Amino acid sequence: DAKTTQPPSMDCAEGRAANLPCNHSTISGNEYVYWYRQIHSQGPQYIIHGLKNNETNEMASLIITEDRKSSTLILPHATLRDTAVYYCIAELYNDMRFGAGTRLTVKP
Amino acid sequence: KAGVTQTPRYLIKTRGQQVTLSCSPISGHRSVSWYQQTPGQGLQFLFEYFSETQRNKGNFPGRFSGRQFSNSRSEMNVSTLELGDSALYLCASSSLAGGFLELFFGEGSRLTVL
Secondary structure, eight states, X not given: OOOOBOOSEEEEETTSOEEEEEEOTTOOTTOEEEEEEEOTTSOOEEEEEESSSOEEOSSOEEEEOTTSSEEEEEETTOOXXXXXXXXXXXXXXXXXXXXXXXXXXXXX | OOOOEEEOSEEEEOTTOOEEEEEEOOTTOOEEEEEEEETTTEEXXXXXXXXXXXXXXXXXXXXXXXXXXXXXXXXXXXXXXXXXXXXXXXXXXXXXXXXXXXXXXXXXXXXXXX
């Protein structure tokens, strides 16, 4: 079973930042936090990952709390194309188990 | 570099039949994972293979099986199909280059069981 908890759905206005929370209170010290998203019925797409430090790439930023029990994925300027299901995963290497994710709807 | 290729993309079977789905990973990737996605259960992990060995298995009955060949291509088989097996089956390949795991998914095989 997935070790993460996410809200089932969120809305965001186009152009605003989308902040997607994830709880992973049972994460162990060597497990990474990964974020993926799935647009419609396509295969999930990798967004970002982190271990302890905050991370940023061209798609998003990942903020991990100091105790590593939760994290937030930030899409700085959400567009309509960011409407998708976002999955937070706390796993080690090859055992990637997806939860139900958060359905983000970006509205004009 | 070619992506993950899954065949067939769509198929229709009847209850009791069996089905075999194929997945060709990205060149150089040695790990292949399979997932089942249904509207009610979401994205569920089936199993993962690395260098022809199953390393992890999800909570699915024995009717679901898989294998991986020496060229890293993988197949999964579902025997004695049930209506509830209707789903999108996704394959993902990965490598540990860079020290972290990035899964690359195919477009999936959509199975309908009548």
